[in-house]
Amino acid sequence: MQNSKALFSPIREKRTFERVSAKIKRLILDGVLKPGDHLPSEIELARQFDVSRQTLREALRILELTGFITVQKGGSGGPLIQDTLMNSISNLYLDAFQMEKITIEELTVIRCDIEKSMLNHVIDKSVEADFAALEANLIEASRKIEDNQPAIHENIEFHNILAKASKNNVYPVVVGSIAAATRDLLTRLIDETLSEKGLSEYDENMVNTKVAVVSHKAILAAIRKRDKKTAVQLLEQHLHEVGNRLKKLAK
Amino acid sequence: MQNSKALFSPIREKRTFERVSAKIKRLILDGVLKPGDHLPSEIELARQFDVSRQTLREALRILELTGFITVQKGGSGGPLIQDTLMNSISNLYLDAFQMEKITIEELTVIRCDIEKSMLNHVIDKSVEADFAALEANLIEASRKIEDNQPAIHENIEFHNILAKASKNNVYPVVVGSIAAATRDLLTRLIDETLSEKGLSEYDENMVNTKVAVVSHKAILAAIRKRDKKTAVQLLEQHLHEVGNRLKKLAK
């Protein structure tokens, strides 16, 4: 009898560019290649893998789209290894939204569910350094608002810092991707309505970021007091506000 | 002040293959091209877009990876429009989890958190058809067990059916991804220690699948009664058992 490996071996051999991209991906996942590292140039990579440049480029496209690398032209350019796949996941969520596979409500609901669970861990596990990071985020956000800039990035980052404070490495991935998706959805919807309705949206946007920062401050205070009930309640309310804002923009 | 659209307009002109893939994607999103439709062949597409084969192929790679199309070789083959975008998101999550150094414990904890939240929606939203699907799953699992086969696949599927019953399309993606990541990590760990362990695992495995099916039956009964408290409690206990079993396997 043949061994099971031979019995269940893939029906069709993988294409060359798939094997190449899988190989590079494995090197990254195993830590042999680290974020920030430059890969050799296309020509050099093609030579080392003994494939044509066309094949290698198709492999690079896969790695680029999945977020493992970016590519820069010109001298000292080339493929550059990245450290996060958040943007790629977020982009796919946007596609899914456009294909009407998911709705704003669904995204909001699951985000609320997950972040509430996360917050419980945060209150159990967070230490002084986490408070400091959150505090720094709020200060930066306030500064931007005083400069009359919407602190969109900082407001997303607040949730990412929270995820890290849960001391569970899965939470930053899940929360980060969904948060990024809502952010991208938000900016896109604002961009679309901006051209139609004029600049009035801008002010509303400023008001909303201000409201978000206030909510964040209240949540941090509750976390500091290790007050689960209040913290969860504030978070829930905050995320519902964000969801409603999205819904209003989408209409 | 300029509006934000001009401020954040793309730094560099998009590459040709990006424009091509975006164009095709747009046709799919707008419903002009529907799942099941055949795209023209590479050569024909290249001719119509007036780009080279290589450029067009890179565009196809993007569409393929994002789940918009598959590609078939041979006569009357060619690019075929698909609808597997949600699968692509799951695959990306799997990559993202692997990039973080994640442990079985972390995965177990977050799985328990998320499935508990999910179960609440299931109890609110599930209909008779969902019960039927779950019931069918349990019957199939029981049948396999009577044949002395471990119903591993069926037991995993039970949770996927639950995720669908939540009526939130994001849940199947997240829950499925975490389950897939757990399996992936586990097989990795087991492969490493395979030489030490013998086939004695098999009997234990059978016992565990039996226990799991019993738990699943109890959970379904609670869902049918719309008894949130009991259902969540049973699920939590069940996932803790699974977690402990995985921990033992991984050691």
Place this chain on the structure above:
DNA sequence: TCACATTTGTCCGTATGTATC
């Protein structure tokens, strides 16, 4: 500021394997 080297982006032509009719 300007030329140069490096690297990606793009195109063309060709050959081969494979699935379908």
Place this chain on the structure above:
DNA sequence: AGATACATACGGACAAATGTG
């Protein structure tokens, strides 16, 4: 079984962009 249609893969070439000296 043979012809056809298609993706896959290779090699060579030039253009465009970008950092460096």
